[in-house]
Amino acid sequence: xxxxxxxxxxxxxxxxxxxxxxxxxxxxxxxxxxxxxxxxxxxxxxxxxxxxxxxxxxxxxxxxxxxxxxxxxxxxxxxxxxxxxxxxxxxxxxxxxxxxxxxxxxxxxxxxxxxxxxxxxxxxxxxxxxxxxxxxxxxxxxxxxxxxxxxxxxxxxxxxxxxxxxxxxxxxxxxxxxxxxxxxxxxxxxxxxx
Numbered sequence: 001x002x003x004x005x006x007x008x009x010x011x012x013x014x015x016x017x018x019x020x021x022x023x024x025x026x027x028x029x030x031x032x033x034x035x036x037x038x039x040x041x042x043x044x045x046x047x048x049x050x051x052x053x054x055x056x057x058x059x060x061x062x063x064x065x066x067x068x069x070x071x072x073x074x075x076x077x078x079x080x081x082x083x084x085x086x087x088x089x090x091x092x093x094x095x096x097x098x099x100x101x102x103x104x105x106x107x108x109x110x111x112x113x114x115x116x117x118x119x120x121x122x123x124x125x126x127x128x129x130x131x132x133x134x135x136x137x138x139x140x141x142x143x144x145x146x147x148x149x150x151x152x153x154x155x156x157x158x159x160x161x162x163x164x165x166x167x168x169x170x171x172x173x174x175x176x177x178x179x180x181x182x183x184x185x186x187x188x189x190x191x192x193x194x
Contacts, residue, residue: 029055032163052156070148075141082134086127093120 031051057063096116103109 028163028166029159031055032167048160049152049156052159053152056155056159070144073144075137079134079137082127082130086131089123089127093123 029052031048057067093116096112100109100112100116103112
């Protein structure tokens with residue numbers, strides 16, 4: 001719990017520092033620019049948070065370093081070692097059960113079933129420590145993903161709020177359009193026979 005609080009505090013600190021720079025420079029993120037075809041936006045699938053966050057990463061050595069560390073963290077390389085190892089054993093026991101089904105002598109069949117059951121039980125105990133470590137790695141990977149998405153959102157909220165504040169449309173054209181619509185409604189009503 002203490003680690004989570006520390007991490008969220010770090011996110012907020014980075015957020016404030018980075019966004020102060022954006023506010024001071026008063027430059028609007030490119031992700032907000034209106035373009036007919038924006039190849040950068042096509043790459044990220046029109047994900048505004050990803051686009052905004054990438055702009056922050058490009059301007060921040062700390063975020064760039066974090067991005068590199070995340071890319072270098074290849075949990076699959078380690079967990080695949082166990083999965084491949086485990087799959088061989090699972091395949092063996094599945095194959096053994098198919099072979100057992102072809103044994104016609106019921107006494108012999110039962111002895112082999114017991115032998116395989118004991119072997120599977122022994123294997124289950126043998127692999128449990130590494131299997132638990134693999135589960136922990138997967139949980140940590142999920143936790144990293146959760147924190148990373150949190151970081152993206154926390155750092156980009158001030159950017160969208162600044163955009164919203166600076167680009168709120170003037171209500172006058174909307175009010176004029178409503179007046180014209182009301183006028184047209186009255187004209188249509190007055191020309192409609194009763």
